[in-house]
Amino acid sequence: MSTGYGSQNIMHSTYGGVIFILNSPSVERASPSMSPQTATAALSANRTRRPSQAWWSGIALAGAIAGLSLWLAGLEGMQTWGFSALTFAIVIGMVMGNTVFPAIAPHTAAGVDFSKNRLLRAGIILFGFRLTFQEAASIGVAGIVLDAVIIFSVFGLAMVAGRRFLGMDRETCMLVGAGAAICGAAAVMAMEPVARAQAHKVSVAVATVVVFGTVSMFLYPVLYPYLGMSEHAFGVFIGSTVHEVAQVVAAGNAVGPTAANTAIVEKMVRVMMLAPFLMLVSWGMQYRARRQGSGEGAGRAKPSIPWFAVGFVVVVGINSLNVVPAEVAQMLMQLSTILLAMAMAALGLRTHVGAIRQAGAAPLGLAAILFVFLVVGGYLLNLVAMKLA
Numbered sequence: 001m002s003t004g005y006g007s008q009n010i011m012h013s014t015y016g017g018v019i020f021i022l023n024s025p026s027v028e029r030a031s032p033s034m035s036p037q038t039a040t041a042a043l044s045a046n047r048t049r050r051p052s053q054a055w056w057s058g059i060a061l062a063g064a065i066a067g068l069s070l071w072l073a074g075l076e077g078m079q080t081w082g083f084s085a086l087t088f089a090i091v092i093g094m095v096m097g098n099t100v101f102p103a104i105a106p107h108t109a110a111g112v113d114f115s116k117n118r119l120l121r122a123g124i125i126l127f128g129f130r131l132t133f134q135e136a137a138s139i140g141v142a143g144i145v146l147d148a149v150i151i152f153s154v155f156g157l158a159m160v161a162g163r164r165f166l167g168m169d170r171e172t173c174m175l176v177g178a179g180a181a182i183c184g185a186a187a188v189m190a191m192e193p194v195a196r197a198q199a200h201k202v203s204v205a206v207a208t209v210v211v212f213g214t215v216s217m218f219l220y221p222v223l224y225p226y227l228g229m230s231e232h233a234f235g236v237f238i239g240s241t242v243h244e245v246a247q248v249v250a251a252g253n254a255v256g257p258t259a260a261n262t263a264i265v266e267k268m269v270r271v272m273m274l275a276p277f278l279m280l281v282s283w284g285m286q287y288r289a290r291r292q293g294s295g296e297g298a299g300r301a302k303p304s305i306p307w308f309a310v311g312f313v314v315v316v317g318i319n320s321l322n323v324v325p326a327e328v329a330q331m332l333m334q335l336s337t338i339l340l341a342m343a344m345a346a347l348g349l350r351t352h353v354g355a356i357r358q359a360g361a362a363p364l365g366l367a368a369i370l371f372v373f374l375v376v377g378g379y380l381l382n383l384v385a386m387k388l389a
Contacts, residue, residue, distance in 0.1 A: 058111020093348020
């Protein structure tokens with residue numbers, strides 16, 4: 001019989017009355033006279049003791065990287081440049097993942113993988129405390145429709161341009177498209193379990209968000225005097241087209257306080273659409289799989305619901321009712337940032353530079369196409385929304 005937990009592998013065989021308990025890298029051999037009950041207890045102890053240590057060590061490693069990332073993001077200069085803790089976490093994680101982490105992976109892998117998967121979902125759910133349905137209503141129907149149109153048009157363009165013209169795999173197109181369409185690194189990570197993408201593809205997509213989101217922070221304030229938009233309208237333009245929340249804040253503040261406040265609200269509504277968007281993508285993938293599948297089993301396949309996205313919407317609803325004290329909500333928002341930073345750190349630890357090199361220039365090219373569409377097409381869509389408002 002064999003059973004796996006993280007990177008550990010435990011096996012036992014009763015051939016010849018001798019029980020072996022294997023737990024790489026060490027091997028523990030039980031006595032031939034050991035009773036079945038004692039042998040089972042030994043197997044259970046060996047199964048739980050070492051994974052528990054690896055779990056806590058991995059959690060501590062991801063937490064340490066997240067703590068350093070939060071400290072760096074809190075520096076005044078970094079806030080001015082719009083670099084978030086998530087960006088620092090994945091960069092530090094990747095540096096360690098390609099240097100020291102391989103040597104300590106057997107002792108930390110369980111906790112690192114837990115951070116990359118479970119803590120990611122928990123962080124996205126708690127992210128809902130940053131939003132309320134009242135904020136969504138404040139920008140009006142035109143602003144809400146504008147965000148929805150931009151999200152689906154950008155994601156659709158990513159799938160068409162990436163698959164047909166750049167020859168990219170579906171998972172990378174989905175990740176790059178989600179990052180550009182919704183809310184940067186957080187959207188990329190939220191799309192990862194839906195797309196079932198590998199770690200290096202997620203890292204590549206996050207890199208494109210960092211590159212073109214940074215360009216946006218400097219480009220938008222330069223464009224402001226030439227686009228003939230009021231400060232309020234330009235804030236809507238920023239919030240509906242710039243990648244990361246931190247980048248939206250930086251670009252808005254460079255224009256003015258009115259632009260900054262409007263941009264943040266518009267961006268938060270865009271973030272709020274992450275959950276229904278993930279559900280639609282998941283159901284679309286299930287529908288496509290059923291159409292391409294064959295046999296009775298394919299016909300009975302049930303839609304996969306990303307429950308963490310449902311939890312995100314539920315938390316937004318709770319936050320909208322004002323039943324959670326402001327101090328508690330603030331703590332939960334900070335906890336969300338910590339959990340997402342830990343997940344990003346774990347993702348970086350599991351990313352190999354060689355895999356990123358194999359991805360080539362295509363993801364960057366796709367991100368550039370989406371960036372041009374966000375600036376030019378987003379501007380035209382904003383003008384239409386202004387006339388309809």
